[in-house]
Amino acid sequence: MQAAEWLNRRQGFAEPGELRPRRQLAHVVYVILRDPLALFSVIILTLFVLIALFGPWLAPYPEQGYGKTNVATRMLPMSPEHPFGTDRLGRDMLSRVIIAAQPALVVSLVVVLIAVLIGAPLGAVAGYFGGRLDDLIMRVTDLFLAFPSLLLAMAIVAALGPGLDHAALALAISWWPWYTRLVRGMALGLRQRYFVQAAQSIGVPARVIIARHILPNCLSPILVQATVDIGTVILASSSLAFIGLGAQPPAPDWGLMVSEGRTFILDEWWYSTFPGLAIFISVLAFNLLGDTLRDIFDPRQYR
Amino acid sequence: MLRKLEYVIRRLAMSVLVLVGLSIITFTLARVVPSDPAALFIGPHPNPDDLERTREKLGLNRPLPAQYASYVSEMLQGDWGDSIATKRPVLQEIGDRWAASLELLIVAMTFAVLVGVPLGVFSARLQGSPFDVGVRVASIVGVSLPAFWLGLLLQIIFFRNLHLLPLAGRFDTDLRFTNPIEMLTGFHLLDTVVTGNWVAFKDVAWHIVLPALTLAAYPIGLIARMTRATMLEVLAQDYIRTARAYGTPESFVVYAYALKNAIGPTLTVIGLTLAFALTGTFFVEIVFNWPGLGMLTVHSLLNVDYPVIMGITLFAASGYVLINLLVDLAQAWIDPRISLG
Numbered sequence: 001m002q003a004a005e006w007l008n009r010r011q012g013f014a015e016p017g018e019l020r021p022r023r024q025l026a027h028v029v030y031v032i033l034r035d036p037l038a039l040f041s042v043i044i045l046t047l048f049v050l051i052a053l054f055g056p057w058l059a060p061y062p063e064q065g066y067g068k069t070n071v072a073t074r075m076l077p078m079s080p081e082h083p084f085g086t087d088r089l090g091r092d093m094l095s096r097v098i099i100a101a102q103p104a105l106v107v108s109l110v111v112v113l114i115a116v117l118i119g120a121p122l123g124a125v126a127g128y129f130g131g132r133l134d135d136l137i138m139r140v141t142d143l144f145l146a147f148p149s150l151l152l153a154m155a156i157v158a159a160l161g162p163g164l165d166h167a168a169l170a171l172a173i174s175w176w177p178w179y180t181r182l183v184r185g186m187a188l189g190l191r192q193r194y195f196v197q198a199a200q201s202i203g204v205p206a207r208v209i210i211a212r213h214i215l216p217n218c219l220s221p222i223l224v225q226a227t228v229d230i231g232t233v234i235l236a237s238s239s240l241a242f243i244g245l246g247a248q249p250p251a252p253d254w255g256l257m258v259s260e261g262r263t264f265i266l267d268e269w270w271y272s273t274f275p276g277l278a279i280f281i282s283v284l285a286f287n288l289l290g291d292t293l294r295d296i297f298d299p300r301q302y303r
Numbered sequence: 304m305l306r307k308l309e310y311v312i313r314r315l316a317m318s319v320l321v322l323v324g325l326s327i328i329t330f331t332l333a334r335v336v337p338s339d340p341a342a343l344f345i346g347p348h349p350n351p352d353d354l355e356r357t358r359e360k361l362g363l364n365r366p367l368p369a370q371y372a373s374y375v376s377e378m379l380q381g382d383w384g385d386s387i388a389t390k391r392p393v394l395q396e397i398g399d400r401w402a403a404s405l406e407l408l409i410v411a412m413t414f415a416v417l418v419g420v421p422l423g424v425f426s427a428r429l430q431g432s433p434f435d436v437g438v439r440v441a442s443i444v445g446v447s448l449p450a451f452w453l454g455l456l457l458q459i460i461f462f463r464n465l466h467l468l469p470l471a472g473r474f475d476t477d478l479r480f481t482n483p484i485e486m487l488t489g490f491h492l493l494d495t496v497v498t499g500n501w502v503a504f505k506d507v508a509w510h511i512v513l514p515a516l517t518l519a520a521y522p523i524g525l526i527a528r529m530t531r532a533t534m535l536e537v538l539a540q541d542y543i544r545t546a547r548a549y550g551t552p553e554s555f556v557v558y559a560y561a562l563k564n565a566i567g568p569t570l571t572v573i574g575l576t577l578a579f580a581l582t583g584t585f586f587v588e589i590v591f592n593w594p595g596l597g598m599l600t601v602h603s604l605l606n607v608d609y610p611v612i613m614g615i616t617l618f619a620a621s622g623y624v625l626i627n628l629l630v631d632l633a634q635a636w637i638d639p640r641i642s643l644g
Binding site: 037139142143144146147148149150151152154155156158159160162231235238239242243244245255258259262265266269272273276277279280283284287288291 | 321324325327328329332333336337439440443444446447448449450451452455456458459462463578579581582585586589590600601604605609612613616619620623624627
């Protein structure tokens with residue numbers, strides 16, 4: 001953390017979490033370049049995003065990736081034509097894995113975005129106003145947190161019926177309380193600060209204070225949490241697909257592919273291995289990046 | 304002492320409130336969200352009479368608060384509905400399987416604590432060393448591995464390639480004829496020891512290794528990481544500096560003073576990971592054909608066996624509340640400062 005201390009001294013007053021935006025970005029880039037693990041995660045994530053964007057052009061057999069079957073090439077082992085082998089319906093596994101990157105990323109981004117959009121304002125309102133409203137919001141939040149997230153999501157999907165859209169909705173419903181708790185904690189501290197009290201004293205309405213002063217100042221911790229959560233949600237949605245609650249065949253989904261290949265692991269071991277590897281690598285990259293960002297923004301967490 | 308008692312009572316009351324909240328959520332999922340709950344509770348192709356009777360039984364024509372009241376009283380009286388697939392009471396289905404899940408969970412968590420806590424402590428002591436970096440990477444890898452995929456990988460390596468460990472199941476099916484396991488508690492490891500059935504014990508123990516390892520990966524990562532953070536926090540305290548200034552041997556400072564004060568927070572983390580592992584069990588069970596609640600869940604999902612799914616949800620969530628309660632109480636018992644809060 002020498003870099004953070006050095007920047008602090010130069011600025012004379014700010015804590016790392018409060019560097020002005022441009023300095024903050026420079027600082028983040030500096031720390032990531034210095035840490036090989038963080039650099040590795042950024043490279044992997046860049047590749048992931050590129051594959052998600054250009055999957056149909058990168059995949060050797062894009063139409064097979066989307067589900068077109070080819071009986072002549074069933075269950076082929078790894079070869080130059082099919083580096084990841086083929087599945088029980090003759091589809092090229094490499095293409096399947098590549099095409100599945102986009103839905104995985106999109107679903108995860110949407111889920112986390114919804115969770116933030118619901119959770120953060122609720123948390124800001126609870127922390128800023130305090131009192132009865134705070135009690136009410138936090139009791140509801142605690143209630144949702146009393147369920148393990150994935151279990152709650154499973155129960156919700158079971159009630160709504162399986163499918164990727166229902167799985168995404170269920171995950172968003174189980175994820176927002178974490179943001180409410182996070183932002184409320186921040187808001188409790190922020191409302192004591194001079195700039196908030198100054199705004200109050202000149203009669204700025206509460207909703208403007210929350211929108212202009214409270215929420216923007218919670219952005220860094222939300223971003224850190226969201227980075228980790230995008231990975232966690234990829235894991236969770238593929239877990240739901242694995243037990244048949246998420247994406248349905250023939251949709252390309254990593255969890256679904258692992259589940260399909262499960263019956264064949266003793267002979268066609270590559271079938272489950274590569275889609276699972278894709279889940280693992282992408283979740284790992286988000287977790288590594290989140291870990292680095294947390295070190296930067298939360299100096300109390302000892303490295 | 305009185306303060307402690309007061310804390311325990313307050314904490315118990317809080318758990319009851321959470322349970323009430325849980326019942327509201329499961330009630331909503333079971334009876335309010337589905338468009339026709341009766342159809343879900345009776346299974347596919349119902350005849351109109353049955354459907355009407357189920358509607359009557361569930362009280363779907365009455366106002367929601369009344370429905371909720373009767374839902375709660377049914378649950379409290381142990382009437383959790385009947386499984387559509389087997390026609391047996393849901394509680395019986397759960398009763399037959401929870402021990403298998405809990406045994407797996409306990410073995411995995413014991414392993415995770417025995418590995419994770421020392422890793423965290425050494426990592427904190429050797430802060431910045433290659434060992435510390437290694438633990439950081441390993442713990443992030445641990446929390447990033449999909450349990451269902453790790454299980455398959457271990458099966459490929461240890462069964463298919465090395466022929467070292469059994470593929471799946473709780474014990475070898477031959478055991479049923481040669482050394483049948485007497486069911487006393489449902490915990491096979493315990494039952495075989497109590498009855499002195501060592502052949503079966505060895506077989507059961509071999510079968511639990513891979514699922515327990517798979518399930519332990521996530522908790523090990525989380526426990527190691529949090530133990531390390533807690534230790535570093537404690538090691539930065541003034542009394543540690545004082546102890547060092549007095550020339551107390553470093554190993555004594557770390558293992559006697561710091562570790563003792565890091566136990567409380569570590570216990571919280573262990574409780575938290577236990578809760579995560581609870582859902583992890585479901586996926587590990589599916590991969591290893593482990594006849595616990597996870598397998599029951601998946602079969603119920605495939606058969607759209609709605610009463611069982613909702614029963615398991617309520618059961619697992621209550622278990623989660625219970626774990627949190629026990630962790631908090633244990634912490635109050637260990638750390639006298641807690642009861643002041």
